[in-house]
Amino acid sequence: MTDAYDRLLNLLHSHHLICSVEGLLGWDEQVNLPPGSAAFRTEQMAEMARLAHAAATDPEVGDGLAQLEQDTEALTEEQRVVVREARRDFDRVTRLPSEFVTAKARHTSAAYHAWAKARADRDFASYAPFVERHIALAKEEADLQGWGDRPYDYAINLHDPGFTAERISTLFAELKEGLVPLVQEIDAMAGNAPSALKGFPVEAQRTFLREVTAQLGFDYEHGRIDVALHPFCSGSGLDVRMTTRFHADEPLDSLFSSIHETGHGLYTQGLKAEHAATALGQYVGMAVHESQSRMWENQVGRSRALWQYFEPRYRELFAAQLVGISSDELYREINAVRPTLIRVDSDEVHYNLHIILRFEIEQALFRGELAVSDLPEAWNDKCEALLGCRPSHDAEGVLQDVHWSGGAFGYFPSYCLGNMIAAQNWNQARAVLPGLDDDFARGDFSRLLDWTRREIHHQGKRYETLELTEKVTGSPLSPQPLLAYLRNRYGEIYL
């Protein structure tokens, strides 16, 4: 039995290594790739995808699982987790015929280019057929996986196992009920003044964000941060690659997106490296991942306590730029609330409304209650109702996100669920770790980080998101902590 288990581990380890190389190629593509080398990189990545698929579907994995499942009593509790999740992965990947996988990959590539062109041309009609085909493929995939009657639930489960559209609807309805009036109250008071932070030299921005992220706990012995068009975090715990971008006139964008990615990086570095190839060392799902990035970005990163520590250094590096800006004004910049049509530019007060909009639209699409051709109108109506502003063209509306061009339905909810989990975890952390504000004001983030390591990171994939959240916080997932946090943080500033 030990032999069979060890053989399984070896196969999973191979697969993990190939995937990690694929990840590095993707990072390099965004950070280093010479402009003319894209087609060659596509070929390299396709070859790695082929090898990863071959490793994941290796019949020896199936044989090994079957053998181990015959006598699960002989396995330790941890081994049972590994076998359970390896079975889920193996079934998921082997149930899809290779023709389907190839067709979807080909369509995804075509749809991405169609989306990029449509967005540039503000021409949704040219992109609509690609979305239609992606929905058809998503339904076909759900069918092949045995979720034929619940294709949207299947899509959600790809990112966050254990959730259903129904459960999310309930959570989001409760959130919306509290959030819409709160947003209206804050919007009425916040005004819409442009930022006063201009002309921050990039080199000093780089220095500061590097100091902040290292102080938060990111381990630069096993990771780095580079410049790319979009911020992201990839890699595995032993080699995490984050990216950011710099604009002299938007210093907080670069800083907070870096802290956000650092939150992802801390989770990745907190997973048990020796178990990276199995469920014991893998992240739970996108919502939990997002809960980590959001907590460090928002609850911690935008807190008065943290800025008590970092403000002197910030003023040292940007003395000229911060002349005449008081500490209170800086804190208000850091927590500025300005409605925007674009999700990725949104502050955290408005952000969840952008997600609710997308979730409601995806549900309607999958239920067949909304035709793809009617998407722009539906989007704009919902935007006006929820956010109080209407896109003047589709690049500000339905064409703004890349996700659907990749067939990634059911992904948007993770962002909002992540915000809920972050707020709920944050409440719990403050309850069990009194004096966190004092820690932060001294530049010490280690007690909070250790707590997330112990409570969340080291759990790997043992529990699904809802179960883990309840274990960590003692309560079922609820939007109330998020609402309370937002009312508290932003009410104090604006109301």
Added chain:
Amino acid sequence: MTDAYDRLLNLLHSHHLICSVEGLLGWDEQVNLPPGSAAFRTEQMAEMARLAHAAATDPEVGDGLAQLEQDTEALTEEQRVVVREARRDFDRVTRLPSEFVTAKARHTSAAYHAWAKARADRDFASYAPFVERHIALAKEEADLQGWGDRPYDYAINLHDPGFTAERISTLFAELKEGLVPLVQEIDAMAGNAPSALKGFPVEAQRTFLREVTAQLGFDYEHGRIDVALHPFCSGSGLDVRMTTRFHADEPLDSLFSSIHETGHGLYTQGLKAEHAATALGQYVGMAVHESQSRMWENQVGRSRALWQYFEPRYRELFAAQLVGISSDELYREINAVRPTLIRVDSDEVHYNLHIILRFEIEQALFRGELAVSDLPEAWNDKCEALLGCRPSHDAEGVLQDVHWSGGAFGYFPSYCLGNMIAAQNWNQARAVLPGLDDDFARGDFSRLLDWTRREIHHQGKRYETLELTEKVTGSPLSPQPLLAYLRNRYGEIYL
């Protein structure tokens, strides 16, 4: 038959892609790897090596070759080249049992660390057993490949097919006969003044070398240059990755090592990309590769004509540093001759003597005429005889090069053969392309580059080195053009 050939191409293409990914991992390791991620990178590279080996030894390759070889008349001339070289590669890789490959890989890793430690400690004795074992492995490998009576010839052929130790001995003897007195003459006249070039800001160095290498023809749409501990050039024609290093007080080291790597890069970019997976788009051998890098570095890069074009820009970027240094003095700095114990620091006049030393020692080792334990003494004696100076410890002597720790015997001769080929090609280019100096003085290097593309790069691996050189230049390979070039270039300055 076409089907069988296409299937073979697909298999070779897979192998090529995996190797290209391995290459990228190696580049990333030198350029980007976080300090704590080395062990994980080793695992990733071992996995890629395993997959590359599996692709190279895929029985379908053997079956395809056997089928195609049954009726070579049905193949085009180009296809016959592809089949011939694919057969050579397939036999070479399948003749080695996997236990042997694993044992050698393990020993190579251990030997590398032993070498690094021995060099730091100046302690050859601790490293000697690793060299002995590598020689034993090299002999075993030659035996497995059917070259049991000529292990050193086998080692040479791994890098430069078609050469024998005997042929190289003849060439080197003739070179030595002319070179030793020339070096003595020049050394007597050159003095040994330290360089006057100091304090060159790194950013301006970067600007200049980027301008120079782009002007020479390096295609930055399909390549880049970064900083690493050692200069190298890797990648394939569609994505070439070069490295360099900067020291404010050694601006010419950085510049000329970059031009050297650019020569490698131009060759790589000149190989036919659509044939990158087969012999039609692959480099001939190390000596030809080195002939390209050396010609651009030395014959072109250190020429008066090139500097006529670039000197004004150089003085613009480094006005303060070049105050009081005349054009003639700058040219003399660029072509400075200073004996050194260290091969990689050597000027091109002394360089070949460093290689002859190593070749004579490797021959003696493989013939059993020299015991590994006697290496330091033999090295130091030869060094004194050839270069007129004696290492004061082994880190300046026998421990200076990494090659033997990797089992790379028979590799050093390529450097000197490359210098010979470079000089012979250069003669030919000047004969068929009158007015090259005028081109260079105008900053136009395209006629020379086009000629190398046509005559050398586009040939791929059709011909072995000796045959190719004779085709290109109309004469068998000889050391006389190199001797004439050195006497001409350095005689004009120093004699």
